[in-house]
Amino acid sequence: MSSVVETVTELVTPILEKQNFELVEVEFVKEGRDWFLRVFIDKEGGIDILDCALVSEQLDEKLDAIDPDPIPQAYFLEVSSPGAERPLKKESDYEKAVGEYIHVSLYQTIDGEKQFEGILKTVDKDQLTLTVKIKTRVKEYTFERKNIAKARLAIQF
Structure with a gap:
């Protein structure tokens, strides 16, 4: 289709x-x-x-x-409208989302997980870096863009 x-x-x-x-x-x-x-x-x-x-x-x-x-x-x-959890599709979407809380779904697991939420720290054509809070500690993850199945803005609770 x-x-x-x-x-x-x-x-x-x-x-x-x-x-x-x-x-x-x-x-x-x-x-x-x-x-x-x-x-x-x-x-x-x-x-x-x-x-x-x-x-x-x-x-x-x-x-x-x-x-x-x-x-x-x-x-x-x-x-x-795309709503509060707007998908990140184009390069400009990612660039505008730097500093925002986002949700990333991956094709392959990293540390046993395929989904991550955190603050988008940096982005370029090959990868993006996310600051993720896991319980009481903060960890930085860098994802290859080719491993990202979907990305969207997320609402932080």
């Missing part, structure tokens, strides 16, 4: 650029019997419901105008 994601990305990008919005992620997923086309957007100061409605209406118009239909199955279109 990556062609759906690519098509939607191409269609939504000019809409977002006109509004000075940022495309965070597009996903097309099946949950139960239903398909969902989700478009996550953001802007400086955050996205509100009116911003989501505007993008949803314009994207829906563009999708309806394409013949043949690029998405033949029925689906629900959802346009929303």
Whole structure:
């Protein structure tokens, strides 16, 4: 279904650029019997419901105008903000997150763990360093970027 994601990305990008919005992620997923086309957007100061409605209406118009239909199955279109636990996808996402509390999921274990949460200390194209608090001590971990399955902002409790 990556062609759906690519098509939607191409269609939504000019809409977002006109509004000075940022495309965070597009996903097309099946949950139960239903398909969902989700478009996550953001802007400086955050996205509100009116911003989501505007993008949803314009994207829906563009999708309806394409013949043949690029998405033949029925689906629900959802346009929303990425939320407090925004995914870190692009290099700029990581750079903005330096100093922030993040969650990292790895492909391979380190010290018997595949998931870590801590303060993002440094990041470059090959690796990132996280300061992790384990009970009463603080430990620094450096992860190879190629070993990171997913990363996102996290809420610290």
